[in-house]
Structure formats: structure tokens, C-alpha cells
Amino acid sequence: MPVMDGVEATQQIMTQSPCAIVVVTVRVNAQVSKVFEAMGYGALNAVNLPILGTRGQAIIEPNC
8 A cells, every 4th residue: 555554554443443354465474574564453353465467367375
């Protein structure tokens, strides 16, 4: 995100208007500290961003 990261966005959203938040990131495992920080502010979960192949089908990458 150009202005703030997901942690800061989660914190601001939960302060102003609490709601269910799921963090979407390219690789959850590579951002584990940020994911847990966002969850500390109230995010419910984090998921990997699907990467589309050349024909539009989702490519499932391993979580490592």
C-alpha cells in the first residue's frame, strides 16, 4: 500500500470503525511478524494473495 502498511491500516480501521479484517499479502510466511502485529490490532486472519497464471487460473504456491 502506498501510504501505510496493513498493520497501520488495521490499527486505524479498528480504532475508528471496528470490523472483521482479513489481511491479504503476497506471502504470509515472509511477513509473519507483520501478520501477527496486525492480528494484535484486531485482524482475524491473513491469506496469501493468489497469483494468476497466463490463462487466468490461480497458481497455488507453497506456504514456505
